Each structure stands twice: as C-alpha cells, then as structure tokens.
Amino acid sequence: MRVDHIRLVVQAFCFVFLMYGGLVALSIGNALPTMACIYVEDRAGSCFLYPFQRFLSMPWGALFGSALTGFLVYLGTFFLWAFVLGKLFCGWICPLGFLQDLLTRLREKAGIRGARFRWATRDRFQWVKYALLVLLIVLPMGIGNSLAGLPRFTGDLAVPFCQICPGKPLLPVFHGDTSHFIIDFSSITKVILTTLSMVIAGLFLVGSFVKRRFICAFCPMAALLSLFDRIACTDLHKKGDACTRCGNCFRACPMEIREIADIRDKKHMVTQDCMLCLRCIEVCPEDKALSATFLGFPVFSASADGFLKRQAVIGRQGVAPEGDELAREGNSQ
Structure with a gap:
C-alpha cells in the first residue's frame, strides 16, 4: 500500500478521535502539538497554544507562584509529545492538515492542476510563522503585565492566535456549530480579530484547494515544533x-x-x-x-x-x- 494511502487512513482516524472522542469520555489532554481546536465541543484532546496563551496572560506573580507547578507540568507534557513524535503531528495527526489534504484530493479528482510557489517566494515568507509565534507569546504577556513600562494590553487580546486561527470557525462545523462565523462588533479589537479570522478561514479554503498544504507554511505550531527537529x-x-x-x-x-x-x-x-x-x-x-x-x-x-x-x-x-x-x-x- 502507498504511504500516502496509509497516511490518509491514519489522518482520518486521528481526526475522528480528536473531534469526537469526548463523546465517549476519551481525552489525551490539552497540550497537543497540533491544531485540535479548543472551541470544538466533545473533543478528545486540544491544542497546546490555547492554554499556553492563557498562562502567559497571568501576572508574573501568579504565573511564577501559585500557577508555576501547573505551567511546568503542562510545558513538560508538550515537550514530551514533541520529543517523541516531532513533525509527525503535522503530517499525520493535525486536523487542519487533514482538511487541507482532502481539499488537495478534491482538486485532483476534478482534474485541476495545483499551484506551486517559486523558491524565492517560499523563502520570502519563511518569517511569517515565526512572527506569529512571537506575537502569540508577547501579546498575552502584555495583558497581565506591563512590558517595558507600556500600559497593559486589553483583555480582548487574550489568546490572540486562537482568535484568528482558521480552526476556530472551521472545525466546530463538524459538530454543527457555525457560531464562530461572525464579526464581533463589541470592540475595535474584536472587530479586527474576527474579521481576520474570516479572511484567514477563506484563505485556508481557497489556498488549500489551489496549493498543497498552503496554510502550513504560515503555521506557528510548525515553527514551535521546528525547535525539536534535531532532537526528536x-x-x-x-x-x-x-x-x-x-x-x-x-x-x-x-x-x-x-x-x-x-x-x-x-x-x-x-x-x-x-x-x-x-x-x-x-x-x-x-x-x-x-x-x-x-x-x-x-x-x-x-x-x-x-x-x-x-x-x-x-x-x-x-x-x-x-x-x-x-x-x-x-x-x-
């Protein structure tokens, strides 16, 4: 059997398990190095990035005081997952990766030839995933603490990446939940973030149909996992x-x-x-x-x-x- 056929079967199993495992009380925690969205009810596991941003938004006194043990256990769980399986999470387990591969197969069935980036174009956008990783660390830190003497950021910036991640509106749809396909006008920050969310979800669908694994080139989880490339x-x-x-x-x-x-x-x-x-x-x-x-x-x-x-x-x-x-x-x- 071809390895891509085997991979598709494994991806489908992981997708069903992660999306619906909670219906039968299955759970593998909330420190997974993959985009198993926290906004999906009855999930069997969830993405590392949501709790990570929540921890970072705490005041230093709480994070390095009462919450320190929990934070270290949580980080240790993520490090263990990443050390053992590394980038296999991206290719074989990630729900968003699976959806992109399905869109690619749909395009191939339709007989439409896909697009490819020029080498220079790919290299030019390498920084995006790392910039997103830095922002999802820095912005939450500025909510509970003053960074470099600046005023604290608005609480609307909590979990900033999760608010624009395409998984937030798209993955709950598999439970019949379309409530995240909205523009939230409750504040300027919410308007910007939810608009970005809709734009990025659209880019995910269109881009992934046109080009294989389009969104992965900009994924901060891939940037985080790349720290384990040599030791996994x-x-x-x-x-x-x-x-x-x-x-x-x-x-x-x-x-x-x-x-x-x-x-x-x-x-x-x-x-x-x-x-x-x-x-x-x-x-x-x-x-x-x-x-x-x-x-x-x-x-x-x-x-x-x-x-x-x-x-x-x-x-x-x-x-x-x-x-x-x-x-x-x-x-x-």
Missing part, C-alpha cells in the same frame, strides 16, 4: 553518497522543500517546513538514500524496487496523483 525521536535521514539529485523528492514534497534534493552533505533532513509525510522516501528511486527513523533505527527506507513497482502501477492505471506525476516527469528528463 522521529527523523528523516539522507545518505548523501546514494543520492543522484534526480529531484523526485522535491517535486513530490507537499511543502516544496528544495533542500531535500539539493543538499547531499547533511544527514538530518527535517527542516522547519517538513511534516514527515514520507512522500520523499516513497518517490526516491535510490536504495536507502532517504530513510525515516525512530530513535536512530530505520522504519521506512527508499528502494529502487519499490519505486519501480509504483511506477508500474501508475502506468497500468494511467492516472497518477500530483506528486507521482511530477516525479515521473522529473525522472524522464
């Missing part, structure tokens, strides 16, 4: 001397990571945008040039035999998914 138990290894730079891996990559094809002298290939979807391994025609590892042990490796078998299947079917089609084009050049 899950990794992507490259054997440089086996690589022929055919470019299949880059063309199949949903995040258009050119380093996976260009760099031959680097062993650890999980970059800030990588979501460990393993498509690069699946389309690689060179034995063990790319391998997914856990605790240093390979669990899935590229193979010439596997590549040729997949190409034979595609040839019989006559139609290939976008990633495989691009890989075939590159291999024939």
Whole structure:
C-alpha cells in the first residue's frame, strides 16, 4: 500500500478521535502539538497554544507562584509529545492538515492542476510563522503585565492566535456549530480579530484547494515544533553518497522543500517546513538514500524496487496523483 494511502487512513482516524472522542469520555489532554481546536465541543484532546496563551496572560506573580507547578507540568507534557513524535503531528495527526489534504484530493479528482510557489517566494515568507509565534507569546504577556513600562494590553487580546486561527470557525462545523462565523462588533479589537479570522478561514479554503498544504507554511505550531527537529525521536535521514539529485523528492514534497534534493552533505533532513509525510522516501528511486527513523533505527527506507513497482502501477492505471506525476516527469528528463 502507498504511504500516502496509509497516511490518509491514519489522518482520518486521528481526526475522528480528536473531534469526537469526548463523546465517549476519551481525552489525551490539552497540550497537543497540533491544531485540535479548543472551541470544538466533545473533543478528545486540544491544542497546546490555547492554554499556553492563557498562562502567559497571568501576572508574573501568579504565573511564577501559585500557577508555576501547573505551567511546568503542562510545558513538560508538550515537550514530551514533541520529543517523541516531532513533525509527525503535522503530517499525520493535525486536523487542519487533514482538511487541507482532502481539499488537495478534491482538486485532483476534478482534474485541476495545483499551484506551486517559486523558491524565492517560499523563502520570502519563511518569517511569517515565526512572527506569529512571537506575537502569540508577547501579546498575552502584555495583558497581565506591563512590558517595558507600556500600559497593559486589553483583555480582548487574550489568546490572540486562537482568535484568528482558521480552526476556530472551521472545525466546530463538524459538530454543527457555525457560531464562530461572525464579526464581533463589541470592540475595535474584536472587530479586527474576527474579521481576520474570516479572511484567514477563506484563505485556508481557497489556498488549500489551489496549493498543497498552503496554510502550513504560515503555521506557528510548525515553527514551535521546528525547535525539536534535531532532537526528536522521529527523523528523516539522507545518505548523501546514494543520492543522484534526480529531484523526485522535491517535486513530490507537499511543502516544496528544495533542500531535500539539493543538499547531499547533511544527514538530518527535517527542516522547519517538513511534516514527515514520507512522500520523499516513497518517490526516491535510490536504495536507502532517504530513510525515516525512530530513535536512530530505520522504519521506512527508499528502494529502487519499490519505486519501480509504483511506477508500474501508475502506468497500468494511467492516472497518477500530483506528486507521482511530477516525479515521473522529473525522472524522464
């Protein structure tokens, strides 16, 4: 079975579990490194970012006093999740990632060719996810405390990222809740944030249909998880001397990571945008040039035999998914 088919099954299971697990009293906590939205009722787990912003909005005396133990346990839980699974959360577990992949499949079924960013364009917008990460830290801190002698920020800025995250209006819809598709006119700050929320939700739907994993390029959770790229138990290894730079891996990559094809002298290939979807391994025609590892042990490796078998299947079917089609084009050049 193709790895993207396996991934789709795992994604669907995780989506159902996270969205509806609470209906049968299942819960895996509120420190998940993935966009399992806090605004979804009956969820089985929720995103790390909402409580994180709530903690940061406390006055220093409370955060480092009565709330310190809870805050440290909460951070430790997140660090453990991120250390063990790393970017697998992005590629295999995230509900918003799953919705984007479904939109991509819908576009492919409709026979519409997707868009790709130019390399320079992708590099130009790398800073956005980190800017959002800084803002979701700084803005809540300024609510309960005076930063650099400035007046405290309005409480309307509590959990600022969650107020504009596309998950807030979109994910509750799967429980029949459309109440977050609103513009809140109760204050200027609320008007701005809820308007941004509607705009970003629209960009999510349109952008994800046109381009694979469009919104992931701007996700602050991806920026946060990138801090664990070199230490996480899950990794992507490259054997440089086996690589022929055919470019299949880059063309199949949903995040258009050119380093996976260009760099031959680097062993650890999980970059800030990588979501460990393993498509690069699946389309690689060179034995063990790319391998997914856990605790240093390979669990899935590229193979010439596997590549040729997949190409034979595609040839019989006559139609290939976008990633495989691009890989075939590159291999024939």
